[in-house]
Structure formats: structure tokens, C-alpha cells
Amino acid sequence: MVRVKETALRLLLDGDKDELKRLSAELRFRPDSYWRADSYQIYKQTDGERGWDGYLYPLKIKNDKGECLRGHLEALEHKADIAGVELDLSGLLPRPFAGIMPDDLPDDLVQASFELDENQRACVAEWLRRCIGVNRVTVSGGKTVCFAAVASFIKRSYPDARFLYFTQSERLVK
Numbered sequence: 001m002v003r004v005k006e007t008a009l010r011l012l013l014d015g016d017k018d019e020l021k022r023l024s025a026e027l028r029f030r031p032d033s034y035w036r037a038d039s040y041q042i043y044k045q046t047d048g049e050r051g052w053d054g055y056l057y058p059l060k061i062k063n064d065k066g067e068c069l070r071g072h073l074e075a076l077e078h079k080a081d082i083a084g085v086e087l088d089l090s091g092l093l094p095r096p097f098a099g100i101m102p103d104d105l106p107d108d109l110v111q112a113s114f115e116l117d118e119n120q121r122a123c124v125a126e127w128l129r130r131c132i133g134v135n136r137v138t139v140s141g142g143k144t145v146c147f148a149a150v151a152s153f154i155k156r157s158y159p160d161a162r163f164l165y166f167t168q169s170e171r172l173v174k
Helices: 017-027 038-045 070-083 118-130 143-157
Strands: 002-006 010-015 060-062 065-069 087-091
Touching: 002 017, 002 070, 010 017, 010 070, 017 060, 017 065, 017 070, 065 070, 070 087, 118 143
Parallel strands: 002 087
Antiparallel strands: 002 010, 010 065, 060 065
16 A cells, blocks of 8 residues: 655655556656657667656655655546556545546636636636646736636635735736
């Protein structure tokens, strides 16, 4: 069994070292165009003696403990199931909005005069449901308003909540 503890940024795994190694191997992947890297070409030419094997390993193992970013939780659960590794997820952070759907979001989240479109509502609901996330949104697609909607929703449930928003443009702050 592998115990999973969640911090603000990472998943910390502890348990059987062979199961951790199996999970790390299951989670590995090759990024797009990995074969273009000079280090991969060296790896091929030297039959694996030098260079890079082309794989990225989200789950790092050090001193018989594993660590990966929080965003890999769903993949970790899926790969553990495939590898036959039992996970103890009792150390995960609470997810107070776990069951929220886009239709559950009130219409007046941002301003009375502004209404989120269905894609923005989906982004907001996904962030709230998972308590983490990266949404790829086009230019002028409403990334700032999505963040404002998430902050507004959280503030309604937790009035003492505080937020820090970084942007490269003063226009977005206003």
C-alpha cells in the first residue's frame, strides 16, 4: 500500500519502494517531439550508454519516498489501479466544492452586467471541483474573469479567504 499526502503544491507518497517504482514507471511519458532532442539521439546512438531516454518522470523517488505535483493525482489513481497498487488517499486535502457543476454557479458571480459563457462556467466549475487546475483559454477568452469568478465563489463560502493575483498588465488588474 502507498500512502498519499497532499500539500499545497505536491503529492507526497510513502510506502513499499517496489510499488513506488512501479508507479513511477507507469506515470512516465514521452513529450511531443522527444525524438528531436540531441540528447535522445545520443541515447539511441550509444545504445542507452549516454543521453536521455526520451521519458519524463512526473513521480520522482528519493530515499524510498515519492513526490509529484498535485495535478497528477487523477493519473496517479488511474495508473495505480492498472498496476494493482492500493492507494491510501486519506491524506488528501479537503475538497469543499467537489460536486459542483457549471449550472450550480450563480449568474451574478462577477458583476450583474457580466454573464459567464458556458466555457468560462466550465473552467470555473472545474477549478472549484478539483481545487487546482490549469485551463488553456484563448486570447481574450476570459482568463481574468474566470479567476475573478472563482475568487468570488470562494469568498461567498469563506469570507476570510484571501487571494493573490499576478498579471503582467495593469489593465487586467483594473
